[in-house]
Amino acid sequence: MATQHEHSHHEHSGSDLITAARDALVAAGEQWTGMRESVFEELARHERPASAYDIADNLSAARGKRVAPNSVYRILDLFVANNLAMRVESANAYLANTHPGCEHDxxxxxxxxxxxxxxxxxxxxxxxxxxxxxxxxxxxxxxxxxxxxxxxxxxx
Structure with missing residues (x-):
């Protein structure tokens, strides 16, 4: 991932990324629920942009019960609004923000x-x-x- 910016920020990965995302969401006044954690973990697994349907399908398989894409979309929208994820508009897909809480265009x-x-x-x-x-x-x-x-x- 190439970056060019005027300040430095820490790129998180693995469990450190999950913790940073949770901390950023809670600091924003939102709850970090089990479902939100599952969606973020699944999103963070992907190196390429993932759609809500990809995430819902993978979570459904892992949980053994259907996860609705609409629920995943709502969570992803919350993540985008709180800088935990970025939306690739032209692909209607998402990437985990590896530096949660740090805002960049x-x-x-x-x-x-x-x-x-x-x-x-x-x-x-x-x-x-x-x-x-x-x-x-x-x-x-x-x-x-x-x-x-x-x-x-x-x-x-």
Whole structure:
């Protein structure tokens, strides 16, 4: 995962990522339930963006009972709103934020061949986009920039 930013933040992984996500959600005044933990753990397992249906199917298989995709969507929306996950809009899929609680505008490099999505933090680019919006008297919430193409491996 490539990053370029003006400040440093810690990239979490494994159980440390789950703990950081839980702590960030609780600090935001939300509850960390068993289902939310299961959804986040499943999301964090994926190296490529995962859809709510992928997550629901995997959780259903693991639990031995059906998990509704609508429930997963609601939880993923909560995660996005609290910076625990990022949504790749063009793929309608999600990635776990490996630095929960750290806010950056989303810039994704999305491979059309293999589906890999690399999240890049570049405050200059996102600041420029916010500046254009402000000059047009548009109040931004969360700029999302996606560049579609081929990753290094697929471009061969």
């Amino acid at each position: 989303c810039i994704f490099l999305v491979c059309d061949e293999c589906g890999e999505a690399t999240h890049v933090d570049d405050d200059a680019v996102s600041g420029g986009v916010r500046g254009v919006a402000k000059a047009s008297r548009f109040r931004t919430r969360r700029p999302i920039i996606e560049v579609r193409g081929l990753c290094e491996t697929c471009a061969g």
